[in-house]
Amino acid sequence: MTRPGLPRIDLGQINSVVRLEMKKILFARRGIWIYVLALLPLVLFTAYDFQASREQARRRQIANQSQRPLTYQDLLTVKSGMTNQEVIALLGRPALNFHWREQRAQGPDSFTDVAHERYHYSDGSNDLFVELSDGKVTDANIQTGNSLGEDSIVFASVFQFFYLRLAIFFGCLGIFMNLFRGEILDKSLHFYFLSPIRREALMIGKFLAGLLATCAIFLTSEFLQIAVFLWHFSPTVRDLYLYHNHGLEDSAAYLGVTALACLGYGAFFLVAGMLFRNPILPAAAILIWEAVNPFLPTLLKQFSIIYYLKSLCPVNIPSPPGTPPLLSLLISNSDPVAAPVAILGVFIMATLALYVSSLQVRRMEINYTSE
Amino acid sequence: MAIYRRSYASYSGALTPAWSRCLVLFRYCRQNLFRSKLQTGFFVLCFFYPLLCLIGVYLAHNLSFLERLGAARNQFAQIDNRFFFAFVNVQGTLAFLLTAFTGPGLISPDIANGSLPLYFCRPFSRAEYVLGKSSVLAILLSYITWIPGLVLFAVQASLAGAGWTWDHLWIAGSLVLSFWIWIAILSLLAMALSAWVKWRVVAGALLLAVLFFGAGFAQAINGVMRTESGHFFNISYLIATIWKTLFRMDVDLPISATEASVALLIYCAVCLLLLLRKVRAYEVVQ
Amino acid sequence: MNDQILFENVSKFYGEILGVNRVNLSIPRGITSLVGPNGSGKTTLMNLMTGLIRPTRGRIQVLGCRTDEPEKLFRILGYSTQFDSFPKGLTGYQFIYSYLRVGGRDSQDAEQLAWQAIERVNLAEAATRKIAGYSKGMRQRIRLAQALCHDPRVLVLDEPLNGLDPLARSEMIALFRAAAEQGCHVIISSHILHEVDMISDQVVLLSTGYVVAEGQIQSVRQEILEHPAQILIRCNRPRDLAAKMMESGHTIEVRIHNDERGLLIKTRDADGFYLMLNQMAVNGIDIESVAPADDDVNSVYEYLIGNEEVVR
Numbered sequence: 001m002t003r004p005g006l007p008r009i010d011l012g013q014i015n016s017v018v019r020l021e022m023k024k025i026l027f028a029r030r031g032i033w034i035y036v037l038a039l040l041p042l043v044l045f046t047a048y049d050f051q052a053s054r055e056q057a058r059r060r061q062i063a064n065q066s067q068r069p070l071t072y073q074d075l076l077t078v079k080s081g082m083t084n085q086e087v088i089a090l091l092g093r094p095a096l097n098f099h100w101r102e103q104r105a106q107g108p109d110s111f112t113d114v115a116h117e118r119y120h121y122s123d124g125s126n127d128l129f130v131e132l133s134d135g136k137v138t139d140a141n142i143q144t145g146n147s148l149g150e151d152s153i154v155f156a157s158v159f160q161f162f163y164l165r166l167a168i169f170f171g172c173l174g175i176f177m178n179l180f181r182g183e184i185l186d187k188s189l190h191f192y193f194l195s196p197i198r199r200e201a202l203m204i205g206k207f208l209a210g211l212l213a214t215c216a217i218f219l220t221s222e223f224l225q226i227a228v229f230l231w232h233f234s235p236t237v238r239d240l241y242l243y244h245n246h247g248l249e250d251s252a253a254y255l256g257v258t259a260l261a262c263l264g265y266g267a268f269f270l271v272a273g274m275l276f277r278n279p280i281l282p283a284a285a286i287l288i289w290e291a292v293n294p295f296l297p298t299l300l301k302q303f304s305i306i307y308y309l310k311s312l313c314p315v316n317i318p319s320p321p322g323t324p325p326l327l328s329l330l331i332s333n334s335d336p337v338a339a340p341v342a343i344l345g346v347f348i349m350a351t352l353a354l355y356v357s358s359l360q361v362r363r364m365e366i367n368y369t370s371e
Numbered sequence: 372m373a374i375y376r377r378s379y380a381s382y383s384g385a386l387t388p389a390w391s392r393c394l395v396l397f398r399y400c401r402q403n404l405f406r407s408k409l410q411t412g413f414f415v416l417c418f419f420y421p422l423l424c425l426i427g428v429y430l431a432h433n434l435s436f437l438e439r440l441g442a443a444r445n446q447f448a449q450i451d452n453r454f455f456f457a458f459v460n461v462q463g464t465l466a467f468l469l470t471a472f473t474g475p476g477l478i479s480p481d482i483a484n485g486s487l488p489l490y491f492c493r494p495f496s497r498a499e500y501v502l503g504k505s506s507v508l509a510i511l512l513s514y515i516t517w518i519p520g521l522v523l524f525a526v527q528a529s530l531a532g533a534g535w536t537w538d539h540l541w542i543a544g545s546l547v548l549s550f551w552i553w554i555a556i557l558s559l560l561a562m563a564l565s566a567w568v569k570w571r572v573v574a575g576a577l578l579l580a581v582l583f584f585g586a587g588f589a590q591a592i593n594g595v596m597r598t599e600s601g602h603f604f605n606i607s608y609l610i611a612t613i614w615k616t617l618f619r620m621d622v623d624l625p626i627s628a629t630e631a632s633v634a635l636l637i638y639c640a641v642c643l644l645l646l647l648r649k650v651r652a653y654e655v656v657q
Numbered sequence: 658m659n660d661q662i663l664f665e666n667v668s669k670f671y672g673e674i675l676g677v678n679r680v681n682l683s684i685p686r687g688i689t690s691l692v693g694p695n696g697s698g699k700t701t702l703m704n705l706m707t708g709l710i711r712p713t714r715g716r717i718q719v720l721g722c723r724t725d726e727p728e729k730l731f732r733i734l735g736y737s738t739q740f741d742s743f744p745k746g747l748t749g750y751q752f753i754y755s756y757l758r759v760g761g762r763d764s765q766d767a768e769q770l771a772w773q774a775i776e777r778v779n780l781a782e783a784a785t786r787k788i789a790g791y792s793k794g795m796r797q798r799i800r801l802a803q804a805l806c807h808d809p810r811v812l813v814l815d816e817p818l819n820g821l822d823p824l825a826r827s828e829m830i831a832l833f834r835a836a837a838e839q840g841c842h843v844i845i846s847s848h849i850l851h852e853v854d855m856i857s858d859q860v861v862l863l864s865t866g867y868v869v870a871e872g873q874i875q876s877v878r879q880e881i882l883e884h885p886a887q888i889l890i891r892c893n894r895p896r897d898l899a900a901k902m903m904e905s906g907h908t909i910e911v912r913i914h915n916d917e918r919g920l921l922i923k924t925r926d927a928d929g930f931y932l933m934l935n936q937m938a939v940n941g942i943d944i945e946s947v948a949p950a951d952d953d954v955n956s957v958y959e960y961l962i963g964n965e966e967v968v969r
Contacts, residue, residue: 016758024744030568040588048595154594162591170580185570187742191803193709194738195760196731202759280471280575287583362725366709367671368740 013197017205018212025175025213034174037167038221041158045228052146052232059145062122067092070121075128078140084132087119094119094130148233148241152250155229156315159254163225164261164309165290168218172265173283175214177273179206180364190366203361207270207354214262222258226251246314253314260312264305264346267353274360298335305349308342392495396503397510400477404511410472414515417465421519424458425526432530450527455542456618458520459549463610466512466550467557467582473511474561475574477504482649483569491652501562501646508558517550545617553610556635560606563642566649582607599625603634610635659721661685662706662811662842667715669701675866676701680715682861682868684844688837690853691846693863699846700739702863703813706844707736719811720842731760735804739815741796743788749799750775750784753806760807774806775799779828793820801829811842818847830856885909885923887950888930893943895920905933921950 025031063070070091077090088094102114119130131139183189192202230238230247241247272282290306301307337345387395405411431450481487490500524543528536560581565574585605592601602608602625609631616628662684669676677698691699704710705717708724717723722730743752753774757767775784778798783791788799797820804812812833818826833856837843847853853860862870892898895913899920902908907930910923924930931947938944 012763013759013761016755016761020744020755020759024746028745037584041591044591044595051596157594158591162587166584166587170584173576181572183744185572186745187740188744190709190738190740191744191756192759193727194707194731194736194803195756196728196807197759197761198728201728278572278575280572280579283576284579287579363711365711366704 010198010201014201014205014208017192017197017202018209021179021206021209022213025178025209026216031174031178034171034217037171038217041163041167042221042224042228044158045155045225049228049232056125056145056232059122059127060124062095062120062127063124065095066121070123072123072126075121075123075126075142078128078130078137080137080140082137084117084119084135084137087130087132087137091119091121091128094121096120146232148237151229152241152315153317155225156313157317159222159257160310160313160317163218163222164257164313165306168214168258168261169265169287169290171218172210172214172262173269176207176210176266176269177283179210179270179273180361181273181277184368187368193364193366199361199364200358203270203354203357207266207357210266210270211262214266215259218258218262219255222255226254250314253312257309257312260343260346261305261309263350264309267350267357268305271353271357271360274357274364301335302345303349305346308337308345308349311336311342312339389494393499393503394506396500397506400504400507401511403476404473404507407472413469413472414511417462417469417515418519420458420461420465421515421523424454424523427454428523428527428530450531451539452542452545452618452620455520455524455546456614456620458523459546459614459618460611462516462520463550463553463614466516466553469512469515470508470557470561471575471578474508474557474578475565475571477507477565478562478650479565479569479571479574482566483571487650488652497647497650500650504562505558508561509554512554512557513550516554517547520546520550542618549614549617552613552635556606556610556639559639559642559646563645563649567645602626603630606635606638662720662844663716663718664702664705665716665718667705667712667717669698669705669710670713676710677705677863677866677868680868682871684842684861685859686837686840686842687858688833688843688845688856689859689861690857691844691861691863692853696865697863698866699863700815701866702861703736703738703815703844703846707734707813709736709738731809732807733809734811734813735807735809736813737800737804737815737817739819741793743796743799745789746787748785748787749780749791749795749802752788752799753803756803757806762807770806770808774802777805777832778802779825794822794825797821798825798829801832805832805836809841811844812836813844815846817845885925886927886930888922888924888927889919889946889948889950890922890934891919891945893918893945898937898942901937902930902933905930907933918945 074091078087097117097119099115099117102116103111104114106112115134117132117135119128119132121128121130125145127143127145129139129141129143130137131141180189183192193199195202230241233241238247242251268286269283272286276282290304293301293304293306296304405414428450481490487500491497521543524546528539561574561578564577564581565571568574568577586607589601589603589605589608592604593599594601602612609626612624612626612631613628613635615622615624662682664680664682667680668678680702691702693699701710705712706719706724708727708730711725719730720733722733724730744755747755750771753771754767757770758764762770772781772784775781778801780795780798780802783795788796791799797817801814801817804814814833817833818829821829833843833845837858845853845856859871859873861868890898895917899911899913899922902911902922902924907924907926908922909925912921914920922930927949934944934947
């Protein structure tokens with residue numbers, strides 16, 4: 001009764017599993033939250049982009065309204081105690097000038113009038129607010145505009161502390177734990193187990209589907225984040241950053257780290273989804289393990305994905321002054337490893353996890369009633 | 372035509388009064404909750420810190436005895452608002468973890484197994500159902516939060532005397548209010564998530580994610596937008612703000628307690644809306 | 658023995674709970690029914706046979722294949738389980754097609770086989786609709802199609818007639834018979850004993866995880882020597898016949914019908930009884946009909962399981 005021409009195995013079968021699983025992962029209604037996780041930083045950077053563009057336009061407008069073009073050095077010349085005449089002599093008439101009068105009490109029945117003024121100058125990139133009382137400068141406050149250096153540190157912080165440790169972490173948790181555990185809860189895993197496919201091939205197919213889906217979602221988001229992050233800077237600044245200031249390499253590193261994070265966390269959550277009925281415990285354990293990584297001895301650090309990923313992150317985040325020592329330790333990467341070692345480390349960790357998965361999938365039984 | 376003798380008679384005994392009917396759910400849920408050894412163990416562990424505090428209060432009032440043993444006076448904490456604030460923080464965190472264990476299992480099995488119609492075909496409203504289920508968490512969390520808090524306050528009051536008690540009576544009020552706000556938020560959040568995702572385990576993971584991810588997202592907003600408004604997405608920060616205000620802690624707060632309260636009320640409203648949508652006697656299958 | 662399904666001293670425990678215990682079975686070609694009350698171990702036996710669960714002890718072989726090698730086993734075996742759940746978002750056709758592709762069939766082959774199977778279970782019209790919108794009977798049929806689609810040599814069907822209307826039932830029974838006639842091993846579990854009785858070549862009776870009897874229905878029946886055969890006789894003088902039968906020593910119990918036109922006899926020696934009955938007929942008792950009252954699965958089942966629940 002069996003048809004001639006035995007079914008193909010391995011690659012063709014793995015491909016079929018990947019296609020079937022990709023559809024389930026990418027188009028499942030219950031997986032919408034993963035898109036939300038991936039797109040939240042993009043929304044955030046878009047909002048910032050919009051705000052920064054508006055700010056820039058406003059500064060340029062103020063600079064254009066100035067009597068003469070100003071430089072940042074010009075803005076620095078204004079000091080407390082100067083008279084309004086001296087300020088105007090240095091910077092010209094301000095583009096925006098607010099003034100009001102204050103009746104200040106001198107005694108029970110006597111008041112004096114105090115004249116207040118605020119001059120607003122801009123060099124097109126930075127703002128200078130000069131506060132004057134009775135014609136004398138009381139405060140000269142420079143608000144610097146967006147600088148690529150500062151923004152790239154903010155971008156690196158969001159990438160390391162939000163995108164990598166939370167968005168990708170929870171996204172991988174949702175997708176990879178669902179590959180087997182979700183099907184057990186849906187009571188549909190047995191259909192795979194009733195197909196003439198090696199269990200290991202099924203596991204690899206599912207893992208590849210998860211990896212492709214997470215990479216597609218998180219790499220797309222990361223790529224768009226980089227694009228949006230650079231959008232509001234002038235083409236000159238962008239070119240300078242991308243082609244002369246390691247911008248391209250940094251962007252490639254971010255994308256590479258994202259892909260490696262999907263690989264590493266994916267492999268871990270795949271095996272966790274097979275071994276544990278309740279994902280809360282392993283998820284919380286891995287989250288805590290990754291969080292306390294900086295405080296662990298070097299030997300133990302190596303058994304963590306974030307240890308390797310942090311070493312591959314292109315921008316070092318400096319601790320702000322006054323940061324508590326424990327938090328500084330969390331921010332800084334005190335013990336980085338070389339990039340090839342870090343990449344190899346993630347691959348070894350993922351391979352180990354996949355090996356355990358392959359043993360586990362062979363032992364898996366269908367017993368939905370115990371769930 | 373066949374004529375059968377009618378042998379069925381409806382129940383004519385006493386009924387549970389309508390006002391306490393929702394507590395029937397509590398009775399049965401409590402039995403289920405303590406079947407897990409891990410959960411029971413964690414529940415017991417939650418009493419460890421209150422016990423430690425109790426010892427601390429006792430020792431603080433027996434310094435002469437300790438000094439004779441060679442301990443320095445300043446080694447022992449002063450029993451004031453800071454002491455009770457620390458207590459609220461520790462027990463609040465434990466309450467969250469206990470909710471992550473127990474909360475998701477309250478509604479999700481009923482929805483996943485399609486048993487909601489069994490509840491609602493009886494004289495039992497949706498509000499009573501939600502109230503009954505939330506009473507499970509409320510009562511359970513009360514055991515480890517404001518009840519030991521008040522016991523601690525009572526012990527301190529009895530040892531410190533009437534003067535101290537009168538001056539610090541507001542702390543008792545703050546304890547109860549702080550914990551009740553937290554219990555209400557945790558219960559609503561746990562039940563809404565458990566009703567939304569149906570799967571108990573996923574609901575638990577989602578509860579963890581809401582807290583951790585919310586905190587991370589709040590920091591990201593603050594960092595990128597150079598603002599403090601991101602804190603509105605961080606539920607733990609919002610509740611900490613309210614607690615700090617209630618315990619009169621002398622710290623600068625980027626957002627006021629009123630703003631934090633309004634934000635938490637909005638979260639509660641969203642949770643209630645979710646529950647309203649999901650807790651129904653029928654399910655639309657598309 | 659590559660032509661049989663073999664269970665050698667197979668036991669399965671779920672923790673401390675017994676699934677099946679010390680099962681030794683050899684299932685030949687044809688239709689074999691697994692019969693037993695709820696919790697007797699029918700589904701466990703099927704899951705063991707298909708490798709969905711592993712035995713705690715013992716060995717299982719399906720036509721020479723080990724059950725822990727799904728890549729070989731499911732080329733010759735199709736299993737329609739009792740789990741009434743499906744992967745989300747698929748139509749009936751996509752469901753069959755996808756799993757054929759996972760099994761290694763190329764696109765054209767999978768498409769052809771999928772449609773053939775769908776037509777065999779009379780579901781062609783609904784094949785392009787989502788399974789989530791199927792009725793219970795349709796879901797049962799699409800599961801059968803999934804088990805049948807690759808023309809397996811062994812068909813394992815867990816309660817396959819559940820949820821089907823009478824017409825669909827007879828169609829499916831015909832399908833199983835046709836498969837058996839082509840040399841397939843068809844293993845069916847069912848609570849509907851009447852249908853099992855009609856379609857089975859062999860029965861395996863299970864109770865609380867133990868196989869209590871196996872073989873052809875008649876031969877199982879004969880092996881139960883300690884249980885008497887029941888024979889229903891319609892005649893004009895039942896009291897006379899009863900008296901003579903009791904004298905003979907073969908008969909252990911006689912019940913006369915209320916209408917005084919028939920009697921039910923329990924005997925330990927059915928062959929001896931039938932010989933004696935012939936003599937009675939010759940001696941003037943007018944016998945209208947003689948029929949065995951218990952030579953079906955249900956009665957055998959009742960005898961063997963004793964006072965346990967009888968499933969109807």
